[in-house]
Amino acid sequence: MATVTLISDDDAxxxxxxxxxxxxxxxxxxxxxxxxxxxxxxPALLKAxxxxxxxxxxxxxxxxxxxxxxxxxxxxxxxxxxxxHSHTASARAKGMTEAQYGELLAVIGMASQxxxxxxxxxxxxxxxxxx
Amino acid sequence: MATVTLISDDDAxxxxxxxxxxxxxxxxxxxxxxxxxxxxxxPALLKAxxxxxxxxxxxxxxxxxxxxxxxxxxxxxxxxxxxxHSHTASARAKGMTEAQYGELLAVIGMASQxxxxxxxxxxxxxxxxxx
Amino acid sequence: MATVTLISDDDAxxxxxxxxxxxxxxxxxxxxxxxxxxxxxxPALLKAxxxxxxxxxxxxxxxxxxxxxxxxxxxxxxxxxxxxHSHTASARAKGMTEAQYGELLAVIGMASQxxxxxxxxxxxxxxxxxx
Amino acid sequence: MATVTLISDDDAxxxxxxxxxxxxxxxxxxxxxxxxxxxxxxPALLKAxxxxxxxxxxxxxxxxxxxxxxxxxxxxxxxxxxxxHSHTASARAKGMTEAQYGELLAVIGMASQxxxxxxxxxxxxxxxxxx
Amino acid sequence: MATVTLISDDDAxxxxxxxxxxxxxxxxxxxxxxxxxxxxxxPALLKAxxxxxxxxxxxxxxxxxxxxxxxxxxxxxxxxxxxxHSHTASARAKGMTEAQYGELLAVIGMASQxxxxxxxxxxxxxxxxxx
Amino acid sequence: MATVTLISDDDAxxxxxxxxxxxxxxxxxxxxxxxxxxxxxxPALLKAxxxxxxxxxxxxxxxxxxxxxxxxxxxxxxxxxxxxHSHTASARAKGMTEAQYGELLAVIGMASQxxxxxxxxxxxxxxxxxx
Numbered sequence: 001m002a003t004v005t006l007i008s009d010d011d012a013x014x015x016x017x018x019x020x021x022x023x024x025x026x027x028x029x030x031x032x033x034x035x036x037x038x039x040x041x042x043p044a045l046l047k048a049x050x051x052x053x054x055x056x057x058x059x060x061x062x063x064x065x066x067x068x069x070x071x072x073x074x075x076x077x078x079x080x081x082x083x084x085h086s087h088t089a090s091a092r093a094k095g096m097t098e099a100q101y102g103e104l105l106a107v108i109g110m111a112s113q114x115x116x117x118x119x120x121x122x123x124x125x126x127x128x129x130x131x
Numbered sequence: 132m133a134t135v136t137l138i139s140d141d142d143a144x145x146x147x148x149x150x151x152x153x154x155x156x157x158x159x160x161x162x163x164x165x166x167x168x169x170x171x172x173x174p175a176l177l178k179a180x181x182x183x184x185x186x187x188x189x190x191x192x193x194x195x196x197x198x199x200x201x202x203x204x205x206x207x208x209x210x211x212x213x214x215x216h217s218h219t220a221s222a223r224a225k226g227m228t229e230a231q232y233g234e235l236l237a238v239i240g241m242a243s244q245x246x247x248x249x250x251x252x253x254x255x256x257x258x259x260x261x262x
Numbered sequence: 263m264a265t266v267t268l269i270s271d272d273d274a275x276x277x278x279x280x281x282x283x284x285x286x287x288x289x290x291x292x293x294x295x296x297x298x299x300x301x302x303x304x305p306a307l308l309k310a311x312x313x314x315x316x317x318x319x320x321x322x323x324x325x326x327x328x329x330x331x332x333x334x335x336x337x338x339x340x341x342x343x344x345x346x347h348s349h350t351a352s353a354r355a356k357g358m359t360e361a362q363y364g365e366l367l368a369v370i371g372m373a374s375q376x377x378x379x380x381x382x383x384x385x386x387x388x389x390x391x392x393x
Numbered sequence: 394m395a396t397v398t399l400i401s402d403d404d405a406x407x408x409x410x411x412x413x414x415x416x417x418x419x420x421x422x423x424x425x426x427x428x429x430x431x432x433x434x435x436p437a438l439l440k441a442x443x444x445x446x447x448x449x450x451x452x453x454x455x456x457x458x459x460x461x462x463x464x465x466x467x468x469x470x471x472x473x474x475x476x477x478h479s480h481t482a483s484a485r486a487k488g489m490t491e492a493q494y495g496e497l498l499a500v501i502g503m504a505s506q507x508x509x510x511x512x513x514x515x516x517x518x519x520x521x522x523x524x
Numbered sequence: 525m526a527t528v529t530l531i532s533d534d535d536a537x538x539x540x541x542x543x544x545x546x547x548x549x550x551x552x553x554x555x556x557x558x559x560x561x562x563x564x565x566x567p568a569l570l571k572a573x574x575x576x577x578x579x580x581x582x583x584x585x586x587x588x589x590x591x592x593x594x595x596x597x598x599x600x601x602x603x604x605x606x607x608x609h610s611h612t613a614s615a616r617a618k619g620m621t622e623a624q625y626g627e628l629l630a631v632i633g634m635a636s637q638x639x640x641x642x643x644x645x646x647x648x649x650x651x652x653x654x655x
Numbered sequence: 656m657a658t659v660t661l662i663s664d665d666d667a668x669x670x671x672x673x674x675x676x677x678x679x680x681x682x683x684x685x686x687x688x689x690x691x692x693x694x695x696x697x698p699a700l701l702k703a704x705x706x707x708x709x710x711x712x713x714x715x716x717x718x719x720x721x722x723x724x725x726x727x728x729x730x731x732x733x734x735x736x737x738x739x740h741s742h743t744a745s746a747r748a749k750g751m752t753e754a755q756y757g758e759l760l761a762v763i764g765m766a767s768q769x770x771x772x773x774x775x776x777x778x779x780x781x782x783x784x785x786x
Contacts (some may be wrong), residue, residue: 002255003608019331043623060190060234075381076246077151081384082249085261089259089260098435108382109375112209112377113375115209116338116373116374117367120346120366121170122346126217175364176368183445208643210733234645236700237699256394263517303568307760323496333504335466336469336508339467344518362454387478391426391481497566507600509764513760514739526777543737578681586724591758596730597725598763601733604773606778610780611766631729636729638704650741653688654750
């Protein structure tokens with residue numbers, strides 16, 4: 001159903017296999033989700049995307065669960081079905097509770113509503129908000 | 132520059148003034164930002180939006196700073212200039228560090244990139260992600 | 263400030279001038295707004311866009327004011343500053359009251375909120391909604 | 394297929410059941426569509442969303458059919474599959490004719506086209522459009 | 525699954541049939557894809573959309589393959605499932621190689637990422653970029 | 656006007672300065688545009704973004720001008736003012752003619768229109784388009 005076939009382990013060339021191996025090692029699971037199997041048609045794009053994602057989503061000044069919730073928020077705003085599913089699953093795997101998920105949804109809904117109101121009204125930015 | 136004039140305190144009718152008073156009391160500041168002054172043309176819309184926002188953005192299962200960062204993420208995805216400015220200012224007022232802001236930006240960028248790749252490739256949702 | 267200069271009446275070639283004349287005659291005003299002056303760099307694009315817009319926005323099964331409000335709704339969702347301003351001005355010129363504008367904004371806000379909730383939750387379409 | 398299971402009547406707690414009862418009474422039908430069954434995981438979010446929607450979509454300065462068409466327009470711009478289906482069904486239930494639907498689609502298409510042209514060209518807002 | 529039924533050849537009225545005939549003649553195939561069969565509920569919208577598309581996507585200063593790739597880029601940004609599928613198929617039919625597709629995806633991903641960063645940061649336009 | 660100050664050459668730390676030097680060397684100009692000066696608040700994000708952009712936008716299976724036009728298309732769909740300006744300037748610097756720009760705009764407009772029609776109609780993907 002994708003615009004490309006999904007690359008199985010058997011079809012993976014060595015460059016793709018190396019990325020799949022690193023995904024497995026990093027995540028501690030044998031499972032490779034469809035996003036990576038679709039990207040694998042272009043090994044350079046697969047590798048660049050995975051290596052950047054690994055850095056960005058790791059622990060840092062923000063914890064990984066907070067990052068997953070931010071990812072869900074962007075994905076909802078962009079109407080990305082796959083991304084909503086995959087990152088909600090990731091957030092739950094990292095401990096997101098139902099109460100947190102409910103509040104995340106409420107903030108996404110609120111922000112979307114005021115974004116649209118501002119876009120319709122074209123509210124000028126207050127001077128005090130400018131850096 | 133908005134599609135409506137901004138309602139000053141002097142122009143506010145009693146219903147608007149009551150909302151402005153509650154914004155001031157809730158936030159502990161005399162400042163009312165332009166969004167509320169634009170919405171004030173429709174007192175019912177102003178009141179409903181503010182009362183919901185007050186609930187949604189308060190403390191709960193997620194802390195207020197996390198909520199502001201989620202708000203920024205949605206606003207960036209929706210290309211909302213005013214919202215990016217106002218919620219970045221709010222996040223900083225609630226303690227967002229430059230390191231946290233940098234990571235927030237990195238997650239927003241990463242999510243936007245993979246959202247677009249998924250949209251182009253139309254990757255099917257993995258069975259394991261379905262609730 | 264556009265990516266192209268705006269074509270003045272003096273700079274307009276005969277094909278552009280013919281479109282400008284038709285805009286003036288159709289609208290009963292001498293004023294040509296910047297959108298058409300920017301598009302005029304490509305006379306064929308200008309002509310095709312104007313001729314289609316004239317048909318689409320005219321009277322029909324929906325009245326012109328309803329069409330302007332629908333236009334504002336799409337423009338708000340697409341975060342189009344120019345379009346929000348120009349079509350709000352058009353809607354007012356066609357009689358939109360402040361009460362109607364307030365309700366239009368409320369619907370735009372509501373729809374944006376539930377669109378985002380649905381995108382986050384990926385709610386499956388009920389069978390009864392399918393044509 | 395949603396990121397949450399859909400709450401059946403049997404699974405509904407009293408707070409959810411009260412909202413479901415109000416939806417049924419307001420709409421004069423026993424049918425509860427999936428959106429509300431998904432939101433029901435967070436009873437407070439369900440209640441706040443429904444109570445606001447009931448006010449916003451009711452009769453007022455704009456009639457309910459016009460509001461449904463505006464809702465469709467926003468939903469199309471936001472690429473919301475569920476919302477396009479559910480609000481097109483609602484609009485038809487409120488009397489939208491095929492001729493009206495055709496014109497609605499034409500306006501949505503026209504607005505989306507000119508929104509994108511304006512975004513590419515970054516046309517500056519005419520002074521006369523500013524409130 | 526559309527909000528309308530798809531118009532078969534047997535159901536097509538003469539105006540619709542004329543457009544279907546022109547699509548077949550222009551493309552050198554008997555196949556009419558679902559988009560046109562859905563639009564056919566409004567023959568005037570069908571005709572206007574097809575006649576414009578035929579002009580826009582033909583050969584000119586840009587070759588048809590480049591135009592298809594631009595179409596894919598817009599469709600990905602707008603999260604349009606149908607459009608991603610149909611225009612990727614068209615691009616391949618016009619000779620898009622897997623290497624070109626990979627680079628197209630990489631540019632779409634890069635642009636989406638920097639668009640979002642700019643939206644979050646609200647970077648002011650450099651003077652030298654203004655026309 | 657950004658949410659951060661723009662980092663001047665004098666304020667740049669060695670990591671930032673190294674990226675600025677590479678931008679100058681790669682582009683053969685002393686000019687550093689505001690996007691990089693805003694990103695420079697987070698040297699790691701600056702470096703990762705620039706290094707990826709340099710690879711993605713270089714010559715390959717698609718020529719750099721085609722890539723810039725694809726970038727403009729995504730940026731228009733995402734309503735990114737800065738990106739529309741900067742990449743239109745880049746495309747012109749790489750030889751985009753006015754005729755090519757006009758056709759690019761026409762394709763962006765066409766795609767945006769049909770994307771929205773498809774989103775409203777929820778047209779099912781034809782079997783033949785599936786990979």
